[in-house]
Amino acid sequence: xxxxxxxxxxxxxxxxxxxxxxxxxxxxxxxxxxxxxxxxxxxxxxxxxxxxxxxxxxxxxxxxxxxxxxxxxxxxxxxxxxxxxxxxxxxxxxxxxxxxxxxxxxxxxxxxxxxxxxxxxxxxxxxxxxxxxxxxxxxxxxxxxxxxxxxxxxxxxxxxxxxxxxxxxxxxxxxxxxxxx
Numbered sequence: 001x002x003x004x005x006x007x008x009x010x011x012x013x014x015x016x017x018x019x020x021x022x023x024x025x026x027x028x029x030x031x032x033x034x035x036x037x038x039x040x041x042x043x044x045x046x047x048x049x050x051x052x053x054x055x056x057x058x059x060x061x062x063x064x065x066x067x068x069x070x071x072x073x074x075x076x077x078x079x080x081x082x083x084x085x086x087x088x089x090x091x092x093x094x095x096x097x098x099x100x101x102x103x104x105x106x107x108x109x110x111x112x113x114x115x116x117x118x119x120x121x122x123x124x125x126x127x128x129x130x131x132x133x134x135x136x137x138x139x140x141x142x143x144x145x146x147x148x149x150x151x152x153x154x155x156x157x158x159x160x161x162x163x164x165x166x167x168x169x170x171x172x173x174x175x176x177x178x179x180x181x
Contacts, residue, residue, distance in 0.1 A: 074127035
């Protein structure tokens with residue numbers, strides 16, 4: 001009897017684990033799927049914003065479709081490092097800004113790239129607000145935004161070696177002081 005209860009509890013725990021691993025696609029994700037845009041649905045953030053993962057090869061057509069759908073505002077573009085030896089991630093927070101919208105639609109697009117080849121196409125030509133944001137991600141993480149009109153360091157000196165926000169970054173022993181005018 002006790003073994004049956006334990007077996008039953010184990011099966012219920014496994015079913016619960018399986019059901020919690022399934023992430024339901026949101027409205028925007030379903031629209032993208034219906035229109036043939038391949039992506040992976042990720043867990044929504046704590047505010048309920050849809051999060052999708054896209055391969056870098058499909059980022060530009062994917063973002064162009066989102067722009068055509070009405071996502072006319074790139075609120076934030078940033079990056080992060082998943083950990084030493086892991087991928088780098090370029091994130092795009094998009095908002096559908098319109099008149100009379102009390103709660104505008106939002107979506108977050110993530111592109112995972114290997115640290116050995118951190119190239120992502122620039123979305124500058126879709127949203128001009130990506131200009132300095134992509135430059136900052138390049139400067140801090142070393143993610144190269146191909147097609148960006150002026151991809152150069154923004155926060156660090158041009159001759160700086162390395163990318164300070166990578167988790168495997170080794171801080172130099174000394175800093176060269178430069179003349180300030």
